[in-house]
Amino acid sequence: MQKYSFTTAMIASMILLTALAQLGVINQYLQSVIMLMGINIILCSSLNLVNGYMGEFSCGHGGFMCVGAYASSIVTVLLFSKNQILGAPLLPGSMALIAFPLALAAGAAAAAVAGLIVAIPSFKTRGDYLAIITLAANYMVISAIDNMEIIGGPRGFMGMNATVHAMEAILDVPWMLIWVIIGTIFSVWLLRRFVTSTLGKGVPAICQDEIAAEIMSVDTNRMKLIAFMLSSGLAGLAGGLFAHMLGYVNPHSFDIMKSTEVMVMVYLGGMGSLSGATLSAVLFTVLLEVLRPLEIWKWVVIPLLLILLMQFRPEGIMGNKELSDLFPKLRKYYSFK
Amino acid sequence: MSLLEVKGLTRRFGGLIAVNDFNIELGEHELVALIGPNGAGKTTVFNLISGFYQPSEGSVTIKGKDTKGLRPHQVTSLGVARTFQGIRLWGEMNVLDNIRVSQHSNLGYSLLDSFLRTKRYCKREKQIEDTAWELLEAMDLKDYAFEVPRNLPYGLQRRVEIARAMSLKPSLLLLDEPAAGLNSSDVEGLIKLVRWIYDTYPVTIWMIEHQMKVVMSLCTRIKVVDFGTTIADGSPHEIQANPAVIKAYLGDDTI
Numbered sequence: 001m002q003k004y005s006f007t008t009a010m011i012a013s014m015i016l017l018t019a020l021a022q023l024g025v026i027n028q029y030l031q032s033v034i035m036l037m038g039i040n041i042i043l044c045s046s047l048n049l050v051n052g053y054m055g056e057f058s059c060g061h062g063g064f065m066c067v068g069a070y071a072s073s074i075v076t077v078l079l080f081s082k083n084q085i086l087g088a089p090l091l092p093g094s095m096a097l098i099a100f101p102l103a104l105a106a107g108a109a110a111a112a113v114a115g116l117i118v119a120i121p122s123f124k125t126r127g128d129y130l131a132i133i134t135l136a137a138n139y140m141v142i143s144a145i146d147n148m149e150i151i152g153g154p155r156g157f158m159g160m161n162a163t164v165h166a167m168e169a170i171l172d173v174p175w176m177l178i179w180v181i182i183g184t185i186f187s188v189w190l191l192r193r194f195v196t197s198t199l200g201k202g203v204p205a206i207c208q209d210e211i212a213a214e215i216m217s218v219d220t221n222r223m224k225l226i227a228f229m230l231s232s233g234l235a236g237l238a239g240g241l242f243a244h245m246l247g248y249v250n251p252h253s254f255d256i257m258k259s260t261e262v263m264v265m266v267y268l269g270g271m272g273s274l275s276g277a278t279l280s281a282v283l284f285t286v287l288l289e290v291l292r293p294l295e296i297w298k299w300v301v302i303p304l305l306l307i308l309l310m311q312f313r314p315e316g317i318m319g320n321k322e323l324s325d326l327f328p329k330l331r332k333y334y335s336f337k
Numbered sequence: 338m339s340l341l342e343v344k345g346l347t348r349r350f351g352g353l354i355a356v357n358d359f360n361i362e363l364g365e366h367e368l369v370a371l372i373g374p375n376g377a378g379k380t381t382v383f384n385l386i387s388g389f390y391q392p393s394e395g396s397v398t399i400k401g402k403d404t405k406g407l408r409p410h411q412v413t414s415l416g417v418a419r420t421f422q423g424i425r426l427w428g429e430m431n432v433l434d435n436i437r438v439s440q441h442s443n444l445g446y447s448l449l450d451s452f453l454r455t456k457r458y459c460k461r462e463k464q465i466e467d468t469a470w471e472l473l474e475a476m477d478l479k480d481y482a483f484e485v486p487r488n489l490p491y492g493l494q495r496r497v498e499i500a501r502a503m504s505l506k507p508s509l510l511l512l513d514e515p516a517a518g519l520n521s522s523d524v525e526g527l528i529k530l531v532r533w534i535y536d537t538y539p540v541t542i543w544m545i546e547h548q549m550k551v552v553m554s555l556c557t558r559i560k561v562v563d564f565g566t567t568i569a570d571g572s573p574h575e576i577q578a579n580p581a582v583i584k585a586y587l588g589d590d591t592i
Contacts, residue, residue, distance in 0.1 A: 190452060197451040197458070198465050201438045205427050212425035215387055217413040217442035217505060226448060320429070 014181040021174045031177050033289055035245050038184035039238045040281035044265040045191055045274055046234035051263065052271035053195060054227050055207030057131040058118065060138030061235050062258035066251060067114040067141055068236020069243035070151060072107030073160050076100065076244070081162030085150055093166035100163060100179070104240040111236020112229040114141065119228035123221050126210075138259055145251040156250035160243055176245050183241050187234050192274055194230065203227050204272065264306060269316050276318025283317075338401050339364050340541055341386070341509055345395035348381055355381040357565040359395070363509070367541045368531075370556040374585055378565040379545045380422060383511050387419050388412035399509070414442040418507035420498045422514045422545075426486040432497050433482040436469040439501045468504060475537075476500045476530070492523035499530065503538070510534070512544035516551045528554055553577075561585065 017034065020026045026034070043061060050058045077083050079091045079099055091099060117137045122130055151157045167175040194200040202223045205213040214220050243249045261284075269280025287305075291298035313319070318326075339362045346359040356378045363369060371379050384390045386397050388409040397404045399415045407415075427435050444465075450458040473479045478493070478500055486494055495515060502510055515531070516524050528551055535542055535555075546552050552559060552573070559576045561569040563585040569576055576582055 193452055193454065194448075198437045198440065198462060199444055199446070199448065199451050201430065201434055202441055204430060205438045208427040208429050209425050211389070212421070212427065213438075214409045215389060215413060215419060216439040216501065217410045218438065219408075219410050219441070221408075 010181075010185045014178065014185070017181065018173060018178055021177055031174060032245070033285065035177060035180045035241075037282050037285040038180040039242050039245070040262075040265060040285050041184050041278050042187040042234055042238040042241075043262045044269065044281040044284075045188055045277040046231045046238070047262050048266050048269070048272065048274070048277040049191060049195070049203065049227055049231045051266050052273065052277070053203045053207065054224070055204075055271075056122065056126065057128070058134040058228075058231070059131055059256070059259050059263060060118065060134035060136075060141075061232075061262045062254040062256065063138035063141035064111040064114055064232035064235040065239035065242070065258065066145065066249075066254035067232075068107035068111040068239030069249045069254065070107075070145060070157065070239075071110035071236070072103045072240030073157055073243045073249060074151065075103040075106050076163040077157075077159040079103070079163070080166050081159040083159055089162075093162075093169055096163050096166035097170055100167060100244075103163075104179070104183070104237055107240035108233045108237040111239065112233030114236075115229045115232030116225075118232070119225045122224045122228060135256070138254075138256060142251045142255055154251065156248055158248040160249075161247040164244060164247065176241075180241050180245065183237055187237065188274065188278065190234070191230075195274065207272075267316055268306065268309065270318035270320060271316060272320050273316075273318040273322055275323040276316055276321075279323075280317055340400060341543075342398040343382075343386065343395070344398070346382070346385060346392050346397065347394040348378075348385055348390060349393045354565050356385065359562070359565070359567060361560060363541050363543060365508070365541060366535075366539055367543075367558065368535055368556050369541070369543045370552045370559045371543065371545045371562065372547070372552060372559060373562040373568075377562045379562060380513055381565075382562075383419060383513055383545065386412075387417055387511065410442060413505060416506075416508035417511065418502035418505040418509070419511035420495075420502050420513055420515060422517065424486075424491075424494045424498055426494060426498055426501065428487040429485060431483050431485055432478060432489075433466075433469055433473070435486060435497060436472060436501050436504045437465050439504045440465050440468065442505065472500050472504055476503075492519055492526065495519065495523075495527065496530065499534070503534065507540060510540050510542045512542065512546075514545050514547065516546055516548045524548065524551060527551065531555055 017026070021031055043065065047058065047061045050056050076099070078086050080089050080093060080096055082088055117140070118134050121133050125133065145151065146154050164176060195203070202213065202218040205218055206220055206223055210220060239254070265280050265284045266277060268284060270276030287302060288298070291301055294301060341361070341363040343359060343361045346356055347354065348356040359382055371382065373379055381390065385392050388404060388407050388411065399412070399417060402415060404412050404415070427438065430438065445461045446455070446458045473482055476496060476499070478496060481489060481493060481497070486497055489497065499512070499515070512531070516527055519527060531542060532555060534540065544556070556573065559571065559573055560567060561576060561582050568581045568585055569579045571579070
């Protein structure tokens with residue numbers, strides 16, 4: 001049996017999806033559902049690094065997403081669109097394709113730096129107390145942006161569409177769909193490589209016995225720094241993609257509700273399982289769409305489903321295991337490199 | 338230069354003096370025991386040496402280096418490994434991974450290497466895994482490599498913990514009550530294992546132990562502490578005859 005590399009398979013499916021979108025088989029609505037799915041996968045798998053692998057309880061993921069969304073949006077607006085305050089575009093539209101990933105990276109980097117607000121207290125604090133700190137970090141970010149008139153404050157910030165249009169002017173394909181898929185593959189790939197390395201296994205070691213980890217030569221402060229910054233950085237990437245997908249951001253779409261939503265996905269999928277996080281992000285996004293006809297009642301049905309799941313399968317869908325642990329035969333078909 | 342030099346080590350917890358003016362000097366390749374009644378401050382001495390506590394007074398010097406202000410993982414990388422009184426393995430990680438993660442101090446690659454899976458990464462990961470397998474093989478744990486420690490019997494968990502400590506390639510191995518909770522056949526196995534480690538590796542072993550059978554059959558030198566203070570130091574023969582030791586363990590005959 002031939003072994004397909006996971007990455008090749010993902011790239012193939014990306015090309016397929018793009019082709020289908022281009023041919024009109026997938027309409028605008030389905031495209032946006034797929035994009036949301038990808039963004040949720042990034043959010044869920046990155047939060048899983050902290051909440052699942054490291055066993056901390058971070059409930060401020062939305063805040064980091066917000067930092068990433070605003071930072072990358074400011075960069076693209078500054079570069080490619082006319083804004084009353086930030087002035088005329090600095091670069092011609094033809095540069096958009098090169099500049100956009102760099103803007104996303106800038107957003108991720110800004111979010112990773114914001115992750116320090118949580119990472120540094122985590123050296124001394126853990127458990128419930130650290131959870132409070134993450135909550136505070138989320139509020140800090142939202143309130144800070146709320147009070148910055150220059151980027152719209154509570155009214156929100158827009159103008160990111162100009163960049164997307166500039167990219168479409170170069171080549172008319174659904175660019176945001178492509179970027180979201182690339183971002184998703186990149187995030188899962190990065191996390192997968194990290195958690196399977198001996199270096200990355202220091203993170204669950206902290207979760208299972210921090211004192212033993214410290215004495216058995218794991219530099220726990222460094223591991224916490226890496227875990228928090230990697231996690232918040234990827235949340236920032238998701239934020240950047242989200243902002244450019246919608247073309248408009250508002251600080252209150254990243255408040256504690258958003259953080260809770262991501263947490264729900266993590267616990268639904270199973271702690272410390274990358275395939276669990278991916279599956280549950282897909283499932284959760286689909287569930288939200290399928291239950292749309294129920295209107296506001298869906299917020300009764302979904303939490304109820306969660307309660308039932310926690311009652312009968314408290315470890316989540318995958319519960320600490322990867323797909324390839326449950327179905328060893330899958331290893332024949334794909335491998336992570 | 339001695340391997341470990343402890344001078345005037347004192348640790349107070351509030352009003353309690355857990356360790357008082359503790360001195361010891363260990364050379365290369367020795368087998369030493371630290372004994373004393375419960376609460377005598379033996380584990381605190383180990384915690385002070387491994388950097389888990391900072392001393393109130395006194396100094397710990399390992400291979401000529403003062404460990405003042407070092408964090409535990411930095412002390413470990415000076416060549417000190419230890420086991421714990423209650424077993425502290427990473428319960429959800431399989432035995433092989435337990436022995437891989439404990440080699441964190443000499444990973445030899447960076448975070449970026451782990452993302453990019455560079456040549457250096459692959460080479461070091463292979464070496465780390467080889468070291469782990471060698472140890473598992475040598476310590477008769479090969480069959481349990483993919484078991485989770487939580488599911489192993491107590492005696493085997495001890496063995497894994499010692500293997501994990503040995504994966505650090507220590508020059509000083511601290512064993513905190515290695516025979517606690519073991520049945521008599523496991524104790525025999527443990528004595529053999531410690532003897533084998535001592536004969537095979539160039540390591541100084543220092544153990545806290547209550548079971549005299551273990552101490553007397555292994556150690557060439559014994560240090561006795563009570564209420565944080567050293568009351569005797571000598572060969573097993575001398576210790577057995579020492580009146581202060583007998584008094585500490587059995588009490589005074591005057592009431």
